[in-house]
Amino acid sequence: MTLNGNVPSGPLANQWSEYIRHSKLVNPANKRKFEIIVVGTGLAGASAAATLAELGYKVKAYCYHDSPRRAHSVAAQGGINAAKNYQNDGDSVYRLFYDTIKGGDFRARESNVHRLAEVSVNIIDQCAAQGVPFAREYGGTLANRSFGGAQVSRTFYARGQTGQQLLLGAYQALSRQIGLGAVQMFTRHEMLDLIVVNGHAKGIVTRNLADGEIKAHTADAVVLATGGYGNCWNLSTYGRQSNATAAWRAYKKGAFFANPCYVQIHPTCIPRSGDYQSKLTLMSESLRNDGRVWVPKRKEDCGKNPNDIAEADRDYYLERKYPSFGNLAPRDISSRAAKEACDDGRGVGPGGRGVYLDFSEAIQRLGKHKVEERYGNLFDIYKEITGEDAYQVPMRIYPAIHYTMGGLWVDYSLMSNVPGLFVLGEANFSDHGANRLGASALMQGLSDGYFVIPNTINNYLATQKEKRPAADSDAAVRAANEVRDGVKKLLAIKGKRTVSDFHRELGNLMWEKCGMARDKEGLEYALREIPKLREAFWRDVNVTGEGEELNQALEKAGRVADFLELAELVCKDALHREESCGGHFRSEHQTDDGEALRHDDKFAYVAAWEFKGVGTEPDLHQEPLNYEEVKLATRSYK
Amino acid sequence: MNVTLKVWRQSAGEKGRFERYEARNCNPNMSFLEMLDEVNEDLTNSGKEPIVFEHDCREGICGCCSLVINGEPHGPEYRVASCQTYMRSFKDGDVITIEPFRSKAFPVIKDLLVNRGAFDRIIQAGGFISVSTGSAPDANSIPVPKVSADLSMDAAACIGCGACVAACKNGAAMLFVSAKAAHLNLLPQGLAEKDRRVLAMVGTMDAEGFGSCSNTYACEAACPKGITVDFIAKLNRDYALASVRTKLLGTDVAA
Numbered sequence A: 001m002t003l004n005g006n007v008p009s010g011p012l013a014n015q016w017s018e019y020i021r022h023s024k025l026v027n028p029a030n031k032r033k034f035e036i037i038v039v040g041t042g043l044a045g046a047s048a049a050a051t052l053a054e055l056g057y058k059v060k061a062y063c064y065h066d067s068p069r070r071a072h073s074v075a076a077q078g079g080i081n082a083a084k085n086y087q088n089d090g091d092s093v094y095r096l097f098y099d100t101i102k103g104g105d106f107r108a109r110e111s112n113v114h115r116l117a118e119v120s121v122n123i124i125d126q127c128a129a130q131g132v133p134f135a136r137e138y139g140g141t142l143a144n145r146s147f148g149g150a151q152v153s154r155t156f157y158a159r160g161q162t163g164q165q166l167l168l169g170a171y172q173a174l175s176r177q178i179g180l181g182a183v184q185m186f187t188r189h190e191m192l193d194l195i196v197v198n199g200h201a202k203g204i205v206t207r208n209l210a211d212g213e214i215k216a217h218t219a220d221a222v223v224l225a226t227g228g229y230g231n232c233w234n235l236s237t238y239g240r241q242s243n244a245t246a247a248w249r250a251y252k253k254g255a256f257f258a259n260p261c262y263v264q265i266h267p268t269c270i271p272r273s274g275d276y277q278s279k280l281t282l283m284s285e286s287l288r289n290d291g292r293v294w295v296p297k298r299k300e301d302c303g304k305n306p307n308d309i310a311e312a313d314r315d316y317y318l319e320r321k322y323p324s325f326g327n328l329a330p331r332d333i334s335s336r337a338a339k340e341a342c343d344d345g346r347g348v349g350p351g352g353r354g355v356y357l358d359f360s361e362a363i364q365r366l367g368k369h370k371v372e373e374r375y376g377n378l379f380d381i382y383k384e385i386t387g388e389d390a391y392q393v394p395m396r397i398y399p400a401i402h403y404t405m406g407g408l409w410v411d412y413s414l415m416s417n418v419p420g421l422f423v424l425g426e427a428n429f430s431d432h433g434a435n436r437l438g439a440s441a442l443m444q445g446l447s448d449g450y451f452v453i454p455n456t457i458n459n460y461l462a463t464q465k466e467k468r469p470a471a472d473s474d475a476a477v478r479a480a481n482e483v484r485d486g487v488k489k490l491l492a493i494k495g496k497r498t499v500s501d502f503h504r505e506l507g508n509l510m511w512e513k514c515g516m517a518r519d520k521e522g523l524e525y526a527l528r529e530i531p532k533l534r535e536a537f538w539r540d541v542n543v544t545g546e547g548e549e550l551n552q553a554l555e556k557a558g559r560v561a562d563f564l565e566l567a568e569l570v571c572k573d574a575l576h577r578e579e580s581c582g583g584h585f586r587s588e589h590q591t592d593d594g595e596a597l598r599h600d601d602k603f604a605y606v607a608a609w610e611f612k613g614v615g616t617e618p619d620l621h622q623e624p625l626n627y628e629e630v631k632l633a634t635r636s637y638k
Numbered sequence B: 001m002n003v004t005l006k007v008w009r010q011s012a013g014e015k016g017r018f019e020r021y022e023a024r025n026c027n028p029n030m031s032f033l034e035m036l037d038e039v040n041e042d043l044t045n046s047g048k049e050p051i052v053f054e055h056d057c058r059e060g061i062c063g064c065c066s067l068v069i070n071g072e073p074h075g076p077e078y079r080v081a082s083c084q085t086y087m088r089s090f091k092d093g094d095v096i097t098i099e100p101f102r103s104k105a106f107p108v109i110k111d112l113l114v115n116r117g118a119f120d121r122i123i124q125a126g127g128f129i130s131v132s133t134g135s136a137p138d139a140n141s142i143p144v145p146k147v148s149a150d151l152s153m154d155a156a157a158c159i160g161c162g163a164c165v166a167a168c169k170n171g172a173a174m175l176f177v178s179a180k181a182a183h184l185n186l187l188p189q190g191l192a193e194k195d196r197r198v199l200a201m202v203g204t205m206d207a208e209g210f211g212s213c214s215n216t217y218a219c220e221a222a223c224p225k226g227i228t229v230d231f232i233a234k235l236n237r238d239y240a241l242a243s244v245r246t247k248l249l250g251t252d253v254a255a
């Protein structure tokens, strides 16, 4: 079936203003009659919940954390893009739009990306007014830095804690609305199902993580802003709690899942040190502004002290291969280049899985003081984790799973194919195509929440007067009972293997067969193994404790059970996409010099999958990507 | 290396007690939480319930982790959170005590996990700038002196973990409240409702059952983000001024 993105007609640059101009309005007196559920209170969810409440809607917001301030958006370090052109270096809405389309390897929907670039400028204004302490010049104006995949300086930042500060801004706006009684906040509540009535999303079922109570909540519309699914690979830069459950259960209730195989592997993470490892820590990409990436030219030098390896014996491979972008080549390209160097036997550190990120030249050029001012907290993190001082020896870095471009399919208004279900932030698939540029996720989350959803949800709500079901309606009661049965089933197995054990095995399989490079053979292998692992899980997992209490083993078990299904869809999507693009690299499809080879004639579409039952082939729907403004080109950063 | 743990275990409605566990073959490069993960795997495999503790980012920024290790909130290392504590800080044969962040305002939910909702309620009372989406002027139209922005950022670095409260013998929340007040009061954008903010936050802090500050500075020593007690002095000044101005001008602070 062909899917329609419901993009407004007319020239790209006017589409968003035209859309708003033709929107149905809900009058202020009627707004408070509508209830909206917002699941997730990271950047996307908190900004949406706050703004919708400011407009007068009744909002119920949910997160599994003990406070909205802890959503994983908090961990973003580097910055947020906006086409302000404050540096007078030739930036514009068009250039940000183009860079994002190109960075995404021509696999994103033009109209969405253009809107994102347009509203980017409002985001910075809003955040500055909220008190986000962005970095400033001495004259009091905002400072910028550059980030991968761009040749202008358009990234705004607050030291190395940009995500934290933007999240606090959104959290504070949300808190204000909670204090005013306009938002009812449910912390430590995990959404475990979507309630669908007559084909429309009208509520959710949650489990109160503090006491185990399972309950149905109904509303006029449901907004999911539940983050990405990178923990399907187990080790990643995500928080340990991050999971795909909300999106996955919505998928099982009919929402399409788009481009699941597009995942981003970030080039600059601290390499793993042992099997006990629970997460991989990102070193912000901003480090690549001043750090130089290299490996020894000769394998024999890999064990040496890096400071003893002569300049002539080092291979600054990014500068060599991509002279015009150098160390700032996009993430997918940089990650693959690191893997190639290590596959070639020239990796450094434990297991030969690492490359150097060297600041000695920057320290000489700028002085240690300046480097410390720019990156001090990152050097501190590095030292805490590895015990090494990166001012003295180069950092060791290696790629890790970091971001998921895929997600629930949404149209231009951010509504999924299930009417009334909207999806924002990393949980949707919409703006980054096959690869996301640095500092663009924070921008997208806040764009979706502050500026897009408040202007699109009204078009749906205007058609939905008095259609909200009661929390004790049949559909709601049935959904809650199904969730109760699911919990009982997990607790009844009492097998021999821990949940973490299954998660680790799944993660290793996904990293090996569906990681930085993929091929038919490996994907087919994974597609044979995943169902076996899933079957073993449901036979032999040991979930301790009871359902009617705080039970972290149970929480984790539900999430891993969903990863075990999602993993299969990721591999299916990767197998079907017989081309290389962005974060999806199929070894069979590369150019002579090893770059990604797209097949626009066959694959210039969004692959949106429809659930047909666990273990049953999903249906593929295609949304053709029509490029009207931009000409499809081969990405080059040389 | 091998260590012995004395861990606080407590279920809903129970009084709680310490239990002893052995953590064997720890790698010095393991994080403290990874060590607990391994102990939990062993507990699960022997049919026992794993130890409950709060965590998420595991890189010192979300403020979830909240362990008192050997009597110190976030453990022995200076300026790091529990999740950034590594086993290399301990020796083979050590006996390590692990407790929750205890305080009257932070009731234990289970084992090492407490309810810190009181912090959220303080922010809801006034820890924000009232600016609805869409009403903001161009970001460069209000210059912010670099020193103010930097100092504001120092205060805004608070991760809301509550170590300051756990460290304080009075269970005071002054470091937390003063950091949020300073973050916003130091910026030109935050000046308009400075008095209201300070009075509302302090009022809620008192109502939530936090103790009063007696200047022992234990909070600063325990803070993983190096928030300084200078902000407490600033809060005291801002509070005194706000009280006086409210008396004189009758500013509406309640709404």
Ligand SMILES: Cc1cc2nc3c(=O)[nH]c(=O)nc-3n(C[C@H](O)[C@H](O)[C@H](O)COP(=O)(O)OP(=O)(O)OC[C@H]3O[C@@H](n4cnc5c(N)ncnc54)[C@H](O)[C@@H]3O)c2cc1C
Residues within 6 Å of the ligand: A039, A040, A041, A042, A043, A044, A045, A062, A063, A064, A065, A068, A071, A072, A073, A074, A075, A076, A077, A078, A079, A080, A081, A162, A163, A189, A190, A191, A192, A225, A226, A227, A228, A237, A238, A239, A242, A243, A245, A246, A282, A402, A403, A424, A425, A426, A427, A438, A439, A440, A441, A442, A443, A445
């Ligand atoms: C280490 C790191 C650094 C990064 N740095 C940058 C950067 O510098 N610039 C940039 O642009 N991007 C960066 N990113 C990416 C960016 O931070 C994220 O993509 C973005 O913040 C996601 O925001 P979100 O609101 O979509 O989701 P999150 O912030 O992940 O929020 C998800 C929310 O959903 C809730 N939730 C999830 N499932 C459920 C459920 N079932 N029930 C109830 N609640 C649920 C959670 O409690 C949480 O509140 C970084 C990412 C990482 C991991």
Ligand code: FES
Residues within 6 Å of the ligand: B054, B055, B056, B057, B058, B059, B060, B061, B062, B063, B064, B065, B081, B082, B083, B084
């Ligand atoms: S787990 Fe996030 S701060 Fe420790």
